[in-house]
Amino acid sequence: GIQVEQSPPDLILQEGANSTLRCNFSDSVNNLQWFHQNPWGQLINLFYIPSGTKQNGRLSATTVATERYSLLYISSSQTTDSGVYFCAVEVVWGTDKLIFGTGTRLQVFP
Amino acid sequence: DTGVSQNPRHKITKRGQNVTFRCDPISEHNRLYWYRQTLGQGPEFLTYFQNEAQLEKSRLLSDRFSAERPKGSFSTLEIQRTEQGDSAMYLCASSPGRDEQYFGPGTRLTVT
Numbered sequence: 001g002i003q004v005e006q007s008p009p010d011l012i013l014q015e016g017a018n019s020t021l022r023c024n025f026s027d028s029v030n031n032l033q034w035f036h037q038n039p040w041g042q043l044i045n046l047f048y049i050p051s052g053t054k055q056n057g058r059l060s061a062t063t064v065a066t067e068r069y070s071l072l073y074i075s076s077s078q079t080t081d082s083g084v085y086f087c088a089v090e091v092v093w094g095t096d097k098l099i100f101g102t103g104t105r106l107q108v109f110p
Numbered sequence: 111d112t113g114v115s116q117n118p119r120h121k122i123t124k125r126g127q128n129v130t131f132r133c134d135p136i137s138e139h140n141r142l143y144w145y146r147q148t149l150g151q152g153p154e155f156l157t158y159f160q161n162e163a164q165l166e167k168s169r170l171l172s173d174r175f176s177a178e179r180p181k182g183s184f185s186t187l188e189i190q191r192t193e194q195g196d197s198a199m200y201l202c203a204s205s206p207g208r209d210e211q212y213f214g215p216g217t218r219l220t221v222t
Contacts, residue, residue: 033210041218043201043213045212045213086153097168098143098153098203099155
C-alpha cells in the first residue's frame with residue numbers, strides 16, 4: 001500500500017521562528033489534507049490541497065503531485081501552534097479513505 | 111454552523127463489556143467515516159458509509175465491531191466484548207462527497 005512519511009518527526013521552536021514540514025507519499029493521490037491535532041485530540045483542518053499552493057494567514061502549503069510531496073510552512077510561530085501536524089492522502093486507485101502520515105510533533109516555546 | 115459531533119467524549123469500561131459510540135455528521139454530508147487512533151500514531155481507517163450503505167470495512171474491524179448508519183444521518187459504532195487493545199481514540203469524519211473530510215472531537219475509550 002501507499003507509504004506516507006513526514007519529516008521531521010519532532011520540531012522544537014522558539015516563538016517567532018519559521019518552519020517547514022514535509023510530507024512524502026509513494027503513489028498518485030486524489031486528495032491531500034493537512035491537519036493540526038491539538039492537545040485534546042481534535043483534528044483541525046488546515047488545507048485541502050491535492051495540488052498547487054494555498055495560504056491562510058501565517059500558514060501556507062504547497063503540493064507538487066507529480067513529485068509526490070507536500071510542504072506546510074508556518075511563519076512567525078506562536079505557542080498555540082504546538083501540537084501534532086498530520087498530512088493525509090486519498091489514493092487515486094483506492095476508495096475515499098484517508099491514509100495518514102507519521103506526523104510531526106511541534107513544540108513552540110515563548 | 112455545527113460541525114461533526116461525537117458522544118460520549120470519554121468512555122471507561124471493563125474488559126468484556128459492550129460499548130456504543132455515536133457520531134452526528136455535518137448536515138447534508140452524505141459520507142461518514144470512522145477512524146481509530148492509538149497513542150503516538152496517526153488515525154487509521156475503520157469503515158465508511160455513503161448515505162446508509164456501508165461501502166468499505168478495514169481489516170482492523172474485527173467481528174466484534176459493527177457500525178450502522180440506519181437513515182443516512184447519524185452513525186453508531188459498537189464494540190462487543192471489549193479488550194484492552196481496543197483502548198484508543200475513535201474519530202468520526204464526514205464529507206459532502208469525494209472531498210475534504212471534517213473530523214469530530216473523538217471518543218476516547220479506556221478498557222480496564
